[in-house]
Amino acid sequence: MAKKITKTKSIEETLWDSANKLRGSVESAEYKHIVLSLIFLKFAGDTFEERKAELIAEGKKDFVDMVEFYTMKNVFYLPENARWSYIMQNAKQPDIALKIDTALFTIEQNNPALKGALPDNYFSRLGLDVSKLSALLDTINQINTIADKEHDLVGRVYEYFLSNFALAEGKGKGEFYTPKSIVNLIAEMIEPFEGKIYDPCCGSGGMFVQSVKFVNEHRGNKRQISVYGQEYTNATYKLAKMNLAIRGISANLGDLAADTFSNDQHKDLKADFIMANPPFNQKDWRAANELTDDPRWNGYEVPPTSNANYAWILNMVSKLSENGVAGFILANGALSGDGTEKAIRKTLVENHLVEAIIILPRNMFYTTDISVTLWILNKNKKQRVVQKGDEVRRYRDRTDEVLFMDLREMGEPFEKKYIQFSKEQIEQIAQTYHNWQTNGDYQNTAEYCYSATTEEIRAKDYSLVPSKYIEFVNRDENVDYHEKMTELQQDIVSLLKAEQQSNRELTEVFEKLGYNLV
Structure with a gap:
């Protein structure tokens, strides 16, 4: 008789199944807030207990209740009623939801970096079944959130729930989550080693997380980068602050959740790197008579009210430092078209800001199946020598050129119907781009890449559609x-x-x- 093979569930899958048992009490849209808040409490409790044990081992038992001895190690100090051990002691009590809310409130009050980040009276308002909530607490209690720091267990859980939520909710509900392989590609291409990093629509903070991972993986120092962002939705703003705090990333996300256009939280910022995934083809982003003289449009026509694509572009252009680089995702419609958008696109090209246009495969996003474009803007495309981590890189003058790449035939399947880039593909794409920048082993390749001059782009009426420049041998006209x-x-x-x-x-x-x- 053949032996039955049983697949072992991952921690993420186990947590999702546990949260799914809350169905009937709450909507699936609430799962992420419930589980991520509890994971945060568990992580805060584990790191607190670890630091407390360190102090005792160092002979500093008298200092275990002094806040500064925790904050100096980037650990949240927890009063007794905010500790995970206290939550578990009371997990079966009818007022456990209130105790969880009190713990979250207490942690926020005692740690200024978390101001506005944690849910307010959330669990009490949900009216969760005590037995179901208790069962979820038992599941989370089995997780040692700090056992494997290198593999970032807590980060994995965050990513799993955010992506699962996007999958479950479908179109329009995944805007806060950008597929990780796209974020990794942007980081590998623009290389945010040091300086100020900005995301004007930061969602749950995924761009920042991957930026810091990039720095760590390339033996950089995350203390040499500073993070700035803004998020419109209050619940997602809180998620971002929790997500970043849990990973020890200090960030300025503004004083509150706010619309980037009508209430810019970083008016005077000049960023060295910008990474963003703005909402695709956002309509009615301003009233007809609003923001017409906004300084962010300086030197350009006012972006049309019918579509915010070029408003996002100009917002990012206005935030770039003298040598700043931006990598961001937009729907393909921004590559061509007439009217105001064409006028702005023409000025961007003539100002030599557009460095690369990279068309991505379809089915990479949870919210749409269309192919989208990665834009790279660079304020300094001139010849120069730059230190990149351990490497000294000599850039050639590409002021009068734009690199076009078509990646629609690349990628590998995941989650049955989606596409992502493999690590090897990301390295290949980034290497092509860096070789082009430095005059390394680069050459135009049919159906893959082409370096176009500004004169060629003028001849194409300032269209930035890659297929107008890249040679296609067996092109599918459809x-x-x-x-x-x-x-x-x-x-x-x-x-x-x-x-x-x-x-x-x-x-x-x-x-x-x-x-x-x-």
């Missing part, structure tokens, strides 16, 4: 058509949804007036 139709279909769906919402609201108004519209 590819671009299919992508344009997909984007158009998405716009139609958005309009239909907006109309349905308006009809529902109108129906409610009439029903309140006593009319039955059936």
Whole structure:
């Protein structure tokens, strides 16, 4: 008789299954807030107990309740009622939700870096079944969050829940989560070794996390980078602060969750690196008479109200330092088109800011199946010598050139229907880009890459569509058509949804007036 093979569940899968048992009590959209808050408490408790044991071992038992002896090691000091051990002692009590809320509130009050980061009276408001919450606490209690610092267990759980939430909720609900292989690609290309890093729509902070990992993996010093970001949604803003705090990353995300356009939290910032994934084709981002004289548009036409793509671009351009580099994702529609967007695109090209345009494969995002583009802008494309980690790199003058790359045939499958880049592919893509920058072993390659002059781009009427420059031997003429139709279909769906919402609201108004519209 054949032996039955049983697959061992990962910690992430076990946690997801445990959270799933809350179904009926809360919506799946709440899982991440519940589990990530509890994981935060467990991690804070584990690191506190580890530091406390260190102090005792060093003969400093009298100092175990002095806050500064914890903060000096980037550890959160926890009063007794905020410790994980206290939570577990009371896990079966009917007021456990209140005790969890009190613990979160107490930690925030005692650690200024967490101001505005933790949920406020969240568990009490949910009205969770005590037995289900207790069972979830038991599962989390089995996790040693600091056993394997190198593999970042807590970070894995964060990423798993954020990506699973994006998968479960579908279109429009994954904006706070950028697939990790795309973030890794941006980091490997723009190389944020030191200086100020900015993300104007930072979501849960994934760009910052991968930036710090990049620095660590290349033997850099994360103390040589500083992080600035902004997030519009309050719940996601809190997630970002928790996510970064749990990894020991100090960040300035502004005083509150706020819209980057109408309430810029970093008006005077000049960043050395920008990494971003703005909302695709964001409509009605400003009223017709608002922000028309905003200093961020200086030297450019005012971005149209119908689409925020170029508003995001100009916001980032305004934040770049003298040698600043930006890598960000946009829908392919921003590569071409007429009117105001074309005028802005022309000025970007003539100002020699566009360094590379890289079209990505379809099905990389949870929220859309269309192919999207990675833009790289560089304020200094001139010849220069730069220290990059342990390497001294000599850049050639690429002021009058733009590198185009087409990666639509690259990638490997994951999660059955999605595509991601392998580590080897990321290294290959980044190496091509760096070879082009430095006049290394670079050459134009059919169906992969082409270095176009500004004159060639002028001749193409300032279109930045890579297929207009890269040579294709066996080109599928239906590819671009299919992508344009997909984007158009998405716009139609958005309009239909907006109309349905308006009809529902109108129906409610009439029903309140006593009319039955059936």
